[in-house]
Amino acid sequence: xxELPEVETARAVIAERALDRLIVDVDDSDRYxxxxxxxxxxxxxxxxxxxxxxxxxxxxxxxxxxxxxxxxEPGPPLGIHLGMAGRIFxxxxxxxxxxxxxxVHGNGTAAIWTRFSLTFADGGRLRLFDKRRLGRVxxxxxxxxxxxxxxxxxxxxxxxxxxxxxxxxxxxxLDQSAIAGVGNLLADETLWQGRVWPGRRVQDLLPADVDRxxxxxxxxxxxxxxxxxxxxxxxxxxxxxxxxxPRCHAAxxxxxxxxxxxxxxxxxxxx
DNA sequence: ACTCGTGTTAGCTG
DNA sequence: TCAGCTAACACGAG
Numbered sequence: 062x063x064e065l066p067e068v069e070t071a072r073a074v075i076a077e078r079a080l081d082r083l084i085v086d087v088d089d090s091d092r093y094x095x096x097x098x099x100x101x102x103x104x105x106x107x108x109x110x111x112x113x114x115x116x117x118x119x120x121x122x123x124x125x126x127x128x129x130x131x132x133x134e135p136g137p138p139l140g141i142h143l144g145m146a147g148r149i150f151x152x153x154x155x156x157x158x159x160x161x162x163x164x165v166h167g168n169g170t171a172a173i174w175t176r177f178s179l180t181f182a183d184g185g186r187l188r189l190f191d192k193r194r195l196g197r198v199x200x201x202x203x204x205x206x207x208x209x210x211x212x213x214x215x216x217x218x219x220x221x222x223x224x225x226x227x228x229x230x231x232x233x234x235l236d237q238s239a240i241a242g243v244g245n246l247l248a249d250e251t252l253w254q255g256r257v258w259p260g261r262r263v264q265d266l267l268p269a270d271v272d273r274x275x276x277x278x279x280x281x282x283x284x285x286x287x288x289x290x291x292x293x294x295x296x297x298x299x300x301x302x303x304x305x306x307p308r309c310h311a312a313x314x315x316x317x318x319x320x321x322x323x324x325x326x327x328x329x330x331x332x
Numbered sequence: 333a334c335t336c337g338t339g340t341t342a343g344c345t346g
Numbered sequence: 347t348c349a350g351c352t353a354a355c356a357c358g359a360g
Contacts, residue, residue: 192356194355237339320353
């Protein structure tokens, strides 16, 4: 699920419900989710501290941490990445639980898929729930390697990020070091709205193409955040072998571009 | 049984 | 050295 809109929702839940609560226990025993830290390392770094802020750049989140006690040095930032399927759940003292996204069906909350958790002094918990296990929790995450956040990027920043190199435009949109936050579905939605063939080389884009893509990205992001996720995009449902373009009803085409499955309208986004 | 995947990244290549 | 591409990662869903 998580692309920028879903991560922003998760960040907001952390900001609203997890800050300033005393951390009395940490389960960092999942070696893979907490790589490259050794078990207990994150736990030792966070015990007795509190999360003091919830931040996001692209799909990466991090929380600053307080000192231990009244005047200790601040702790290391706690980085959280939801990967392909991660979700955040936060419970309060009476056990009521909130999450940043859709309801989880069936045994979706099963403890075996909780890969990391903080327990607060009031008995509530923050849990990272991640079936696929491609999410990641780590101290002092690298944020500087990311490009400007896709939400709020300026037209000149967008133009610069896109123009670099010779890759297909879809690959560049997915490049987190160029623009942070665009995933596979959001890239397809943006290219469809902007009427650009995903395989077009970035050096061949005309200024008018870049302008349309900029507006399309902003529309896609705003809409996804308002409607609950990138899966609410207009072209997403048409990403099927029998799919039709929602605007002109032409057939959709499929190929692997930028290493990811890519769908586009054969007429409006013709090569 | 078998293939695919809304993300990241180590490793290879030109 | 760097941009670009591929395979690998883990494991559930269809």
